[in-house]
Amino acid sequence: MLVLLTVLPVFAQLKKNSLKLPSIQGYELLKCDFHMHTVFSDGMVWPTTRVLEANQEGLDAIALTEHIEYTPKSEDFTSKDHLRSYAIAEKSAKELGIILIKATEITRRMAPGHFNVLFVKDANAFETFVNKDDTRDGKNIAETLDEAKKQGAFVFWNHPWFQHPENRSEWQKIHEELDQKKLISGIEVVNGDRYDSLVFKWCLDKNLTIMSNSDIHAPMVLFPGQYRAMTLVLAKERSEKGIQEALVNHRTIACMEGQLFGKEEWVKPVVDNSLIVKARQINDKTAILEIENTSGIPYKMELTDASGIRFRLNSPLNDFTLDALSQNTITITSSNFVKGTEYSVKLNVLNVQVGAGKPLEYILKFRI
Numbered sequence: 001m002l003v004l005l006t007v008l009p010v011f012a013q014l015k016k017n018s019l020k021l022p023s024i025q026g027y028e029l030l031k032c033d034f035h036m037h038t039v040f041s042d043g044m045v046w047p048t049t050r051v052l053e054a055n056q057e058g059l060d061a062i063a064l065t066e067h068i069e070y071t072p073k074s075e076d077f078t079s080k081d082h083l084r085s086y087a088i089a090e091k092s093a094k095e096l097g098i099i100l101i102k103a104t105e106i107t108r109r110m111a112p113g114h115f116n117v118l119f120v121k122d123a124n125a126f127e128t129f130v131n132k133d134d135t136r137d138g139k140n141i142a143e144t145l146d147e148a149k150k151q152g153a154f155v156f157w158n159h160p161w162f163q164h165p166e167n168r169s170e171w172q173k174i175h176e177e178l179d180q181k182k183l184i185s186g187i188e189v190v191n192g193d194r195y196d197s198l199v200f201k202w203c204l205d206k207n208l209t210i211m212s213n214s215d216i217h218a219p220m221v222l223f224p225g226q227y228r229a230m231t232l233v234l235a236k237e238r239s240e241k242g243i244q245e246a247l248v249n250h251r252t253i254a255c256m257e258g259q260l261f262g263k264e265e266w267v268k269p270v271v272d273n274s275l276i277v278k279a280r281q282i283n284d285k286t287a288i289l290e291i292e293n294t295s296g297i298p299y300k301m302e303l304t305d306a307s308g309i310r311f312r313l314n315s316p317l318n319d320f321t322l323d324a325l326s327q328n329t330i331t332i333t334s335s336n337f338v339k340g341t342e343y344s345v346k347l348n349v350l351n352v353q354v355g356a357g358k359p360l361e362y363i364l365k366f367r368i
């Protein structure tokens with residue numbers, strides 16, 4: 001018993017490959033993936049495997065989103081219950097403290113495309129809306145999503161570019177109708193390894209929730225320090241209710257391959273709280289900046305206005321990276337550093353975007 005108690009937690013810790021993020025005052029910054037599949041639709045793994053993967057990556061919440069209209073393995077997995085994978089995974093999720101959200105995927109031809117329904121109560125109810133002669137027929141999508149609305153669900157549009165003849169996202173008449181009727185509340189700005197700046201713009205312009213998910217079908221394979229696409233949720237509490245409230249109120253950030261996409265009010269505190277800046281003077285012309293990046297996201301900085309301060313960088317460009325989980329040391333020079341003075345330098349954080357193609361502005365302040 002003693003062996004179990006001491007060895008297991010250490011082992012569990014060693015195995016984790018969890019993206020480290022700073023805390024944000026007033027919120028829990030939750031790592032979530034709201035789009036994935038198991039053998040109960042067209043995925044390749046058992047439902048509990050998704051929970052173990054999420055645990056290994058330190059995720060807070062996941063949703064198993066099996067297709068209603070597409071169950072290619074139904075000869076082997078005969079359950080007619082569209083929430084069967086949820087039922088199987090529920091116990092492991094509870095044991096590991098992962099919030100498992102009841103969900104499903106409505107899978108129609110573009111347009112309208114695919115939609116995930118989170119916090120669903122009765123996924124089987126959507127069967128009624130499937131055209132048995134043409135299961136991908138999207139004609140009654142408004143009625144189908146109205147059923148989701150009646151169940152109090154949160155609906156978002158998945159990978160808007162998928163199955164578009166030109167492989168691009170297009171806001172079509174039906175999407176306008178679904179938006180007008182408040183039948184969609186968010187869109188995937190990121191799906192797997194694809195980010196779409198146009199979709200990011202739609203989310204900001206139409207005040208739809210920014211979503212970013214893996215849509216993983218195969219087993220999740222990641223190198224240490226590599227992370228899946230996820231939605232960072234600023235929740236008032238770490239619970240299903242807390243996540244739902246945050247999604248409805250658009251408090252999310254898309255996170256993909258070391259990049260963040262979100263409203264300035266949410267991404268700014270993430271960057272601010274990741275960095276600890278200290279400076280020490282060498283002489284009246286030289287000082288050392290010590291910038292500790294406590295997060296797992298490397299920040300790619302671009303100097304925009306250094307007000308007479310020169311950064312001694314390795315690169316001839318005005319760019320430098322604050323490496324993740326590292327102390328970053330930069331030598332700076334000026335015609336005259338005065339002890340006790342506060343200096344500020346303007347930077348763009350190139351991999352943190354607050355609009356399509358618009359990096360976050362960051363003011364680096366330090367006292368010599």
Ligand code: ZN
Nearest residue numbers: 035065105215
């Ligand atoms: Zn899917």
